[in-house]
């Protein structure tokens with residue numbers, strides 16, 4: 435193994451009160467030549483102020499078109515152990531629940547076939563395994579997909595459906611208004627072929643949050659954002675509201691004044707909500723969860739077009755279906771997705787996401803193609819800019 | 833389907849790589865059918881998917897490793 439090289443620039447990233455990926459890669463480098471060279475190449479890229487990875491090439495496993503992201507060093511003479519450093523995406527279980535045995539199996543296999551470095555979880559949602567050589571891909575996949583107890587499939591990459599992902603959902607969260615974990619699992623199985631065999635203009639993502647708190651940031655990170663919501667009235671326990679206030683809770687400053695639609699009022703004794711004007715943002719419920727609960731008529735809002743900048747700038751989802759009941763087998767949702775994908779596949783340019791296509795050809799065309807009536811709730815970009823920050827002095831902090 | 837698959841293989845023999853949509857246009861076939869045929873060909877190991885900014889299909893066994901062959 436090569437002598438540990440000096441990495442003064444990377445060492446800077448170990449200083450501070452946070453965990454450091456540099457510290458972790460250094461630990462791995464004690465047993466892994468590729469982790470060792472990874473540090474070396476990364477240090478050099480900090481010196482050169484440019485990356486030394488090139489992507490492309492044909493990497494993958496038999497019959498699949500996604501799940502592996504090819505990476506090669508552009509200076510393999512200097513760093514032979516990262517000459518190839520491919521990433522494997524494993525399809526994570528819904529809500530990222532594993533038992534220790536499942537994780538241990540993957541770790542053992544990854545020490546055998548890869549660098550031993552992982553990244554739980556990538557921004558896509560997948561369980562990400564960092565760094566292996568082309569000839570190890572197939573043997574690794576054959577083993578991981580045939581594990582006796584907890585076999586794993588590959589996730590998505592390339593111009594296909596990316597691994598659907600969801601928040602912790604009803605398994606762990608009191609706010610879940612739909613069964614995110616079941617829906618995510620169901621869609622993953624239903625659209626297996628779109629996930630594994632890229633055939634579209636570019637990528638397409640589905641992320642599912644159980645409520646508008648949107649813990650998976652689906653509105654900004656997915657072409658199809660599914661968020662649990664309700665359409666009847668917020669349930670108010672007036673006694674519990676009074677108890678909050680009696681304990682010194684600033685109901686005016688923290689709840690009433692912060693309601694985005696100003697649809698709440700407090701007369702000192704009774705809390706009133708004009709539900710017709712409530713946008714179901716969850717703020718008041720988050721603040722007073724002992725007194726306020728979402729209604730019982732539950733389903734989801736579906737937004738379309740969220741994405742990071744490539745052709746257009748960053749975009750957030752556009753409300754396309756204000757409310758849809760979501761119960762197995764989720765037929766209405768699946769039909770909508772199929773129609774949307776078909777229109778995009780027929781009309782999209784290479785590397786054009788569905789939101790960009792809607793901008794180019796117009797919402798009218800999209801609505802006609804998927805057979806939806808325009809309604810006022812189809813709000814264009816309910817929050818237009820993911821990089822907007824309020825001035826600190828203009829906000830009331832708790 | 834077998835006929836379509838043969839046409840796709842024949843088309844791919846003449847190019848380095850192509851998007852399924854372009855193949856469908858060039859051989860005058862339905863895009864959905866081409867997708868299905870490509871899935872089968874991939875499972876049979878006759879074609880492979882290639883990612884260079886976006887995904888393409890290519891005949892199996894072609895070496896697209898960066899540096900080994902110039903991509904057009």
Ligand code: HEM
Pocket residue numbers: 796797798
């Ligand atoms: C203050 C002036 C105006 C504003 C702010 C305005 C704004 C808009 C907006 C936001 C749209 C929707 C675009 C979209 O599809 O997203 C629109 C569409 C349209 N506007 Fe205006 N507009 C104005 C004046 C006018 C005038 C004076 C006319 C005609 C003489 C006009 C004719 C139209 C038409 C025909 C459409 C529909 C285009 C289509 O078929 O998509 N607008 N306008």
Ligand code: SF4
Pocket residue numbers: 601602603604607608609610611643644645646647648649650
């Ligand atoms: S999005 Fe809502 S349901 Fe899902 S974990 Fe967050 S708060 Fe809970």
Ligand code: SF4
Pocket residue numbers: 692693694695696697698707711712713714715716717718719
């Ligand atoms: S959910 Fe949001 S919009 Fe609705 S009443 Fe509460 S704070 Fe206001």
